[in-house]
Each structure stands twice: as C-alpha cells, then as structure tokens.
Ligand SMILES: Nc1ncnc2c1ncn2[C@@H]1O[C@H](COP(=O)(O)OP(=O)(O)O)[C@@H](O)[C@H]1O
Ligand SMILES: C[C@@](O)(CCOP(=O)(O)O)CC(=O)O
C-alpha cells in the first residue's frame with residue numbers, strides 16, 4: 001500500500017515576522033503543493049532500510065534501520081498521538097546520521113528538512129523500513145512556505161499509516177482528515193517546522209494544514225472567508241535566503257530596540273486586523289470592490305514599510321516594488337523576505353495588457369512571475385495499491 005499526501009504552500013497577506021512576536025497575521029493557501037509518497041516495505045531482516053528521496057534537490061538518503069535504532073531508540077516512541085518537541089541532543093544525533101550520508105557542501109541547508117523528517121518519522125512510525133519520495137511545485141526557501149508544506153505532507157502520510165487516524169483506505173481520490181486529526185497533524189507539523197525555522201509562529205503549518213484563508217495570532221487560528229475577488233501576482237526574486245536566519249535577525253533587533261520594535265509589532269497587528277476586516281466585509285458592487293482594493297493597497301504598503309523597519313527587505317525586493325509602482329501597482333514581500341517572493345495586488349479592473357507589461361518588465365530583471373490560485377484546500381491524502 002502506498003500513501004500519498006499533498007500540502008499547499010501559502011502567501012502571507014500581512015503580518016509576517018511580527019506574528020512570531022504575538023501580532024496578528026493573515027495568510028492564504030495557494031494552489032502549489034508539496035507531495036510526499038510513503039511505502040512501508042515488508043521487513044527483510046538485515047536488509048531493512050529507510051530511504052528518503054528528495055526529487056527537487058536530487059538527493060537520496062538511505063539508512064539501515066539498525067543504524068537509526070542505534071542512534072535514536074533511546075528517545076522512546078513511537079508516540080503518534082502525542083506531538084513532542086525534538087531536543088537539541090536528539091537533533092545532534094540526527095545531524096550526525098545525515099552527515100554520514102555526505103551531502104554536497106552547497107546542499108547542507110537541506111539538513112534541517114531531513115532532520116525534521118527523521119524526527120517525525122521515528123516519533124510517529126518508529127523503526128519501520130520504508131521508501132519516502134518528495135516532490136514539490138514550490139520554489140524552496142522563497143517565502144511560499146515550502147518548509148511547512150513539507151512537514152505537513154510528511155506528517156499526513158505518517159499519521160495515515162497509524163491507527164490514530166481513522167480513514168477508509170479503499171476510498172479513491174484525495175481525502176481530507178477529520179477535525180481532530182487535522183489538529184494532531186498541525187501540531188506534529190509545527191514540531192517539524194520548529195526544527196527548520198528555530199522559532200516559527202505556526203502560521204505556515206496551520207494554513208497548509210487547513211487551507212483557505214486564516215487570521216492567526218499567538219497560535220490561534222480564525223478561518224476567514226474573502227467576500228471579494230483577490231488576485232495576486234507572485235514575483236520570485238530568486239534571491240536565496242533562509243527563514244531561520246531572518247527570524248533570528250528580527251529577534252536580535254527586538255532585543256536591541258525593544259520599545260521601538262513593540263510599536264512596530266503593534267502597528268502590524270492593527271494592519272492585519274484591518275486587512276482581514278476589509279477582505280471579509282460584504283461587497284455590494286464594483287465601486288465598493290475598487291474602494292476595498294485601494295484600502296488593501298494602502299495596508300500592504302504600510303506593512304512593507306514596517307518590514308523594512310524590521311530589516312528584512314532586500315535590494316531585489318525594492319526593485320520589484322519600484323517596477324510595479326511604475327504601473328501604479330502596490331507590492332509587499334511575503335514570507336521571511338531577504339529576497340524570496342513579493343506579492344503585487346492585481347485590481348479587478350486592471351487590464352490584461354498592463355499585467356502582461358509588468359510581468360515582462362519583472363522577468364527582464366531576471367525575476368520569475370506566477371499567478372497562483374488563492375485559498376484552496378489544505379492537506380489531503382490518497383491511498384493506492386503499490387505497483
Ligand atoms: N521539497 C523539498 N525538498 C527538500 N527540502 C525541502 C523541500 N521543501 C522544503 N524543504 C526544506 O525547507 C527549507 C526551506 O525552508 P525556509 O527557509 O523556511 O523557506 P520557505 O519555507 O519559505 O520555502 C529547505 O532548505 C529544506 O530544508
Ligand atoms: C517570517 C515568518 O513569519 C514566515 C516565514 O515564512 P517562509 O518560511 O519564508 O515561507 C516566520 C513564521 O511565522 O514562522
């Protein structure tokens with residue numbers, strides 16, 4: 001039996017970074033997914049292995065089950081119904097196992113994702129031999145939540161193999177977990193995201209788990225529903241960066257200037273709340289859609305200014321802002337910043353010609369543009385007979 005899961009990436013409409021410090025943020029899932037396939041192998045005594053294939057980065061890891069037991073059995077488990085944090089000692093044990101596999105220097109940043117996998121795997125399934133394959137539509141390390149989508153998709157396949165989750169394996173097509181299973185999935189994925197991000201807010205794994213659009217503050221989500229069409233251009237600057245380092249940078253600035261930063265975070269909190277309320281308020285006609293779009297643009301512009309204040313903008317992001325502004329379009333970074341992706345609001349009445357022109361100009365700077373569907377399904381799983 002093969003279990004597959006898919007989990008979406010996300011955009012943050014307002015509130016990234018500040019959400020780590022307790023402010024409200026608003027995020028939506030996007031129609032780009034990370035896929036994980038898991039096939040538990042029949043036990044073959046001394047030949048048992050755990051194989052992880054990361055197709056997007058052309059890396060394969062293969063550990064004898066005996067080696068994993070030797071390194072990690074002291075941690076106990078499996079404990080699928082009790083999400084547990086990975087200690088720094090356990091993380092070091094896993095990093096040692098990853099190092100033995102000789103990852104090329106340029107790909108060492110991937111070790112945190114592999115550690116998250118090992119933690120989730122051994123905690124939820126124990127020491128079963130299996131082959132796990134990962135592919136993704138998402139650009140990695142670009143602000144679209146690939147780390148969270150990875151943790152959610154890993155966890156969904158793992159939980160589906162335990163009896164903590166009650167699913168009819170004979171059902172065809174993509175299936176959705178029940179409410180209490182989604183909660184468990186989200187909690188485990190957060191534990192994985194902690195290994196990758198250091199200090200995540202939990203917004204990315206939550207929106208990837210539940211899908212649609214959410215308002216998020218201090219670990220609590222409120223599902224929201226947009227009452228207006230919302231079209232965003234996503235520009236990937238292709239400047240690589242690492243969320244963990246950027247989040248740590250904002251925390252350091254907060255330690256140095258705690259008073260000033262608390263005003264910044266409060267301002268972001270108000271912006272996110274107002275943005276959520278604009279999106280949700282019923283829209284009777286085209287005129288009011290335009291008025292609401294103008295409000296959203298102003299809020300995005302203010303949020304971007306405050307992200308600059310936090311020190312997470314980048315020359316490439318500023319180039320996108322300037323380029324889109326030439327067409328009277330407003331943009332803000334999304335995700336951790338420092339490069340990565342930028343969102344541009346595309347108003348409903350904007351002509352297709354302008355959209356084509358702005359995309360052509362952004363692409364001539366070496367950026368990559370995409371228009372993704374906003375607010376689709378969250379995590380889903382699918383069972384199929386192994387070939
Ligand atoms: N498809 C994938 N294959 C391998 N590793 C992945 C994949 N998706 C995410 N990762 C892990 O997540 C990290 C990127 O996460 P992060 O810096 O938070 O950026 P973002 O979440 O915005 O894409 C990668 O360095 C890698 O460790
Ligand atoms: C910066 C932050 O708000 C979002 C990070 O998103 P991403 O990993 O850049 O996709 C961090 C967090 O909320 O955990």
Ligand SMILES: [Mg+2]
Nearest residue numbers: 145147148243
């Ligand atoms: Mg991330």
